[in-house]
Amino acid sequence: MSTLIQPPSPGLRAPAAEAFLRFENVSKVYPTAKGPYPVLDGIDLSIHEGEFMCVIGHSGCGKSTLLNMVSGFSTPSDGRVVLHGNTITKPGPDRMVVFQGYALLPWFTAYENVYLAVDSVKPDLPAHEKKEITREHLAMVGLTDAADKKILQLSGGMKQRVAIARALAIRPEVLILDEPFGALDAITKEELQEELLTIWNTQRCTVLMITHDIDEALFLADRLVMMTNGPAAKIGEIMDIQFPRPRNREEIMEDPLYYSLRNQALDFLYSRFAHDDVE
Numbered sequence: 001m002s003t004l005i006q007p008p009s010p011g012l013r014a015p016a017a018e019a020f021l022r023f024e025n026v027s028k029v030y031p032t033a034k035g036p037y038p039v040l041d042g043i044d045l046s047i048h049e050g051e052f053m054c055v056i057g058h059s060g061c062g063k064s065t066l067l068n069m070v071s072g073f074s075t076p077s078d079g080r081v082v083l084h085g086n087t088i089t090k091p092g093p094d095r096m097v098v099f100q101g102y103a104l105l106p107w108f109t110a111y112e113n114v115y116l117a118v119d120s121v122k123p124d125l126p127a128h129e130k131k132e133i134t135r136e137h138l139a140m141v142g143l144t145d146a147a148d149k150k151i152l153q154l155s156g157g158m159k160q161r162v163a164i165a166r167a168l169a170i171r172p173e174v175l176i177l178d179e180p181f182g183a184l185d186a187i188t189k190e191e192l193q194e195e196l197l198t199i200w201n202t203q204r205c206t207v208l209m210i211t212h213d214i215d216e217a218l219f220l221a222d223r224l225v226m227m228t229n230g231p232a233a234k235i236g237e238i239m240d241i242q243f244p245r246p247r248n249r250e251e252i253m254e255d256p257l258y259y260s261l262r263n264q265a266l267d268f269l270y271s272r273f274a275h276d277d278v279e
Contacts, residue, residue: 019046020206021070021174026079028065039065041232043079045225049173052200052207054217056265057227058273063210067176070208071097083174093121096167097176100183102159104151110162111147114138114169121170137165140199157188161195168199175200177209181216190249193219201246214265217241218258219249226268237268 026043029036040062047053055063068074069081072091081088083095097103104113115134122130138147141161151159160180167175181189193216200207211217217224224239239261243252252258 020049021047029077038232050204054221060230061227061233095174096172106151137169
């Protein structure tokens with residue numbers, strides 16, 4: 001594994017020195033009719049508290065498996081995933097997932113979906129505080145006027161806003177994003193990227209995000225993990241994305257460094273690790 005390190009830029013947020021979330025020599029093997037299938041092999045990765053990290057790679061490289069192990073939906077075959085010094089073995093409210101498919105209750109309103117999450121995690125909180133938290137997070141994603149609409153009445157972008165509000169309303173320590181904007185049109189995607197960064201700049205939870213969009217990763221992330229192809233995928237390179245925060249999309253895209261990083265990522269994905277089945 002190699003790391004692409006760029007010189008620090010003024011205004012950068014310095015990450016904490018100690019690793020907050022760690023993959024320690026993690027491998028994952030699935031049983032199949034043809035025998036064991038190794039998905040991941042020897043993953044070592046440290047993520048700092050408050051860091052925004054993106055993971056990119058072709059289909060079958062184990063990106064979703066990495067996220068499932070952080071969320072507690074899956075466990076490693078070898079090694080371990082550690083949060084706060086404790087091995088992750090099951091899901092918990094300290095880690096919340098936003099899926100591409102929303103995973104909302106369609107017969108509930110936007111407000112009810114968020115409130116239900118807050119109530120489930122913080123049942124002893126006074127009702128007026130739970131209502132305030134719900135309204136606050138719907139407002140953060142611009143859904144105050146749509147709070148009483150059923151999920152079935154909302155557009156794809158609005159549904160994803162509800163999913164983000166629901167995840168952040170319980171104030172998780174780790175926000176796990178599984179290609180949350182992949183199904184959205186380009187304009188809506190950019191709007192939600194901006195909103196996500198605005199909220200993250202306020203709450204500063206640790207973010208681990210899967211993406212297939214290099215430009216998205218360069219705009220959002222502190223570092224970009226690029227995976228080799230499966231089976232037995234490894235971390236190929238880790239790219240430091242040294243743009244000051246808060247970030248301005250227009251300013252970043254005028255920076256020569258942006259195109260240098262973009263070309264390095266393209267070379268990794270489409271020359272050195274080209275794949276017939278590209279996400």
